[in-house]
Amino acid sequence: MKVLVINCGSSSLKYQLIDSDSEQVLAKGLCERIGIDGRLTYQKAGCDKEITEAAMPSHKEAIQMVLHALVNDKTGAVKDLAEIEAIGHRIVHGGEKFESSVIINDEMIQAVEECTELAPLHNPANLTGIRVCQELMPGVPMVAVFDTAFHQTMPPKAYVYGLPYEYYEKYRVRRYGFHGTSHSFVSKELANFLGLDINHSKLIVCHLGNGSSVSAVLNGKCVDTSMGLTPLEGLVMGTRSGSIDPAIVEFIAKKENLDIDGVMNVLNKKSGVYGITKGLSSDFRDLEDAAAEGNELAKLALSIFAYDVAKYIGAYAAAMNGVDAIAFTAGIGENGPDTRTEVAEYLGYLGIKLDEEKNQMRGFNNKISTEDSKVAVCVIPTNEELAICRETVALVK
Numbered sequence: 001m002k003v004l005v006i007n008c009g010s011s012s013l014k015y016q017l018i019d020s021d022s023e024q025v026l027a028k029g030l031c032e033r034i035g036i037d038g039r040l041t042y043q044k045a046g047c048d049k050e051i052t053e054a055a056m057p058s059h060k061e062a063i064q065m066v067l068h069a070l071v072n073d074k075t076g077a078v079k080d081l082a083e084i085e086a087i088g089h090r091i092v093h094g095g096e097k098f099e100s101s102v103i104i105n106d107e108m109i110q111a112v113e114e115c116t117e118l119a120p121l122h123n124p125a126n127l128t129g130i131r132v133c134q135e136l137m138p139g140v141p142m143v144a145v146f147d148t149a150f151h152q153t154m155p156p157k158a159y160v161y162g163l164p165y166e167y168y169e170k171y172r173v174r175r176y177g178f179h180g181t182s183h184s185f186v187s188k189e190l191a192n193f194l195g196l197d198i199n200h201s202k203l204i205v206c207h208l209g210n211g212s213s214v215s216a217v218l219n220g221k222c223v224d225t226s227m228g229l230t231p232l233e234g235l236v237m238g239t240r241s242g243s244i245d246p247a248i249v250e251f252i253a254k255k256e257n258l259d260i261d262g263v264m265n266v267l268n269k270k271s272g273v274y275g276i277t278k279g280l281s282s283d284f285r286d287l288e289d290a291a292a293e294g295n296e297l298a299k300l301a302l303s304i305f306a307y308d309v310a311k312y313i314g315a316y317a318a319a320m321n322g323v324d325a326i327a328f329t330a331g332i333g334e335n336g337p338d339t340r341t342e343v344a345e346y347l348g349y350l351g352i353k354l355d356e357e358k359n360q361m362r363g364f365n366n367k368i369s370t371e372d373s374k375v376a377v378c379v380i381p382t383n384e385e386l387a388i389c390r391e392t393v394a395l396v397k
């Protein structure tokens, strides 16, 4: 089955056409600057990237251009759009309503609309993507895959905040967690790769990218995760502060004469390793280069990040009363051997030892701990699009 996977952001759209039988990507790309001017990147498997600048006043034109590219005479991945048998959409926030992926219908769209308050930037864009596909490809079954769904198995002790309980009852203020598609995919891959029975396993997944989160997966189910009501909580990230003393919000607002939006903007866009390094970069490659040249703030930012990851691993080993295996994934998790080494240095008490030669390799499922390490540590490349494709096929078939 050929499945189109769509991930709509507020001004961008990533897509992949996947053959679900072979799990090969037939074509992929992205639309950028939607609503500004517009640029389509399209790449058929085995061919060069094609970049087209064209007006994309809205997501409708963007998706039209993607569909057009997929059937174009020269490099189209399919002859006819009718070959696309299903569409999988990534939806950021499913609130408490969605514990798993669902077939898209009117009732489900209504329920996602009701979650918009929880993800005001993302959910409207995701819904636009769904509506445009319904219009342009009527009759093609579509599935919604939620970033929050995998974390819905957390027990109340992990998701209820120490706030007046009425806020949970009235406004659903609680921990939701994000990157769920990745945590779900990587935890299953990790168990498979190590030959563990996932139903009797204690796993920790470290998804470390621009946005980073850690999750505790007990017997295949998420029991805790570091992001919260929004993706701002948890680890120090590229530009997000992660967890801080909430009283800092008021303190900074007064000192810097900022309103609540101003402070939130600082916490989301000007903090994290970017903020710690006085705006040097949010990209770990830049920070590693700067640290190697002796930049003290870059060294500090990298060490804060590794320390944070190690603390979550310790917390989740406690939450599950042990840990069998740890996976590193996403941009930094997959490509940052120095970060992995630094994290592992805190974990000697768990009997963790890394094989430094294996730790330098990349690009495939890889066990990087030594044979006598008490906990297996692995690099497991994430693949959110493939996960969405698999979920879509499972529901459509």
Ligand code: ADP
Residues within 6 Å of the ligand: 208, 209, 210, 211, 238, 282, 283, 284, 285, 286, 330, 331, 332, 335, 336
């Ligand atoms: P997102 O999907 O959240 O935008 P990614 O998972 O692509 O982010 O991760 C981006 C991060 O991964 C950046 O900080 C980038 O520096 C880091 N990264 C990518 N390649 C490397 C590398 N070779 N070494 C260290 N960090 C890397």
